[in-house]
Amino acid sequence: MTITQINQPRAVTPHGILVELLQSTLQLAQSSNTSAEVLTSLQQIYNLAAGLEPYIGEYTTNESQGLKALAQKTSTEDWSKRFSDGETVRQLEQEMLSGHVEGQTLKMFVYLTKAKRVLEVGMFTGYSALAMAEALPDDGKLVACEVDAYVASFAQACFQNSPHGNKISVEVAPALETLRKLAQNGESFDLIFIDADKKEYIEYFHTILDSSLLAPGGLICVDNTLMQGQVYLPNEQRSVNGKAITEFNQVVANDSRVEQVILPLRDGVTLIRRI
Numbered sequence: 001m002t003i004t005q006i007n008q009p010r011a012v013t014p015h016g017i018l019v020e021l022l023q024s025t026l027q028l029a030q031s032s033n034t035s036a037e038v039l040t041s042l043q044q045i046y047n048l049a050a051g052l053e054p055y056i057g058e059y060t061t062n063e064s065q066g067l068k069a070l071a072q073k074t075s076t077e078d079w080s081k082r083f084s085d086g087e088t089v090r091q092l093e094q095e096m097l098s099g100h101v102e103g104q105t106l107k108m109f110v111y112l113t114k115a116k117r118v119l120e121v122g123m124f125t126g127y128s129a130l131a132m133a134e135a136l137p138d139d140g141k142l143v144a145c146e147v148d149a150y151v152a153s154f155a156q157a158c159f160q161n162s163p164h165g166n167k168i169s170v171e172v173a174p175a176l177e178t179l180r181k182l183a184q185n186g187e188s189f190d191l192i193f194i195d196a197d198k199k200e201y202i203e204y205f206h207t208i209l210d211s212s213l214l215a216p217g218g219l220i221c222v223d224n225t226l227m228q229g230q231v232y233l234p235n236e237q238r239s240v241n242g243k244a245i246t247e248f249n250q251v252v253a254n255d256s257r258v259e260q261v262i263l264p265l266r267d268g269v270t271l272i273r274r275i
Ligand SMILES: C[S@@+](CC[C@H](N)C(=O)[O-])C[C@H]1O[C@@H](n2cnc3c(N)ncnc32)[C@H](O)[C@@H]1O
Pocket: 092, 096, 097, 098, 099, 121, 122, 123, 124, 125, 126, 127, 128, 129, 145, 146, 147, 148, 151, 173, 174, 175, 176, 195, 196, 197, 200
């Protein structure tokens, strides 16, 4: 019998990190001289926080077989080895995959907006691309930008096992190059999902808004806009990506062409529409 090794992803969302911190605080309190009252209170706080994500997952429509297989294949890949062997251009990790609840949310947005053309900026192994493609009509199209050729073929192999995979075309190049090419060709999209290099988010946003890439009435969804909580934590606690996202959120908030809302979904998803 073959045993498939599934590595547990580490916490990469504000909520996931909060649950881990609460767990270690509770353990610390249990092993020290803490009053029963404080212990009971900490246990209640932990239960409330730790139950949220599993509950949402359980009561959200199950992912398709194609998505499940793709997520499993992603979690069993040795991404560190792929990088040290020079097969990927940068260190990728399974935590990059958006997953069940975010995938189902994006799928819902595609249905709600009746999108026929979707653009994804940053595809990785293709989870969000395939989730959105599943909601597209038969003549719908999703263009996915991905800079890494290894991960692009990994995703394309997974798409072949899905009846919706043929709606996806992959552009292997730096996303800004692809965005400029698509804009020059006069292409436009009903929904654009941004999830590539955090340091380039502002440029993606400006390239999209300064061109016709976003169709009239179109929706932009942007991932990781809470960046593990770093955007509201003190500046000293921000990584390079944390600083980039803090600046991005400010740029969007100051742009009078759009209105937006940050949803506390996974690592934060901002919805933006042109006014
Ligand atoms: C967070 S992952 C995308 C996850 C995917 N959207 C999902 O939900 O499963 C980011 C991806 O963007 C790609 N990427 C990073 N910089 C890029 C760039 N400048 N142009 C295109 N892709 C880029 C990375 O190689 C990586 O695969």
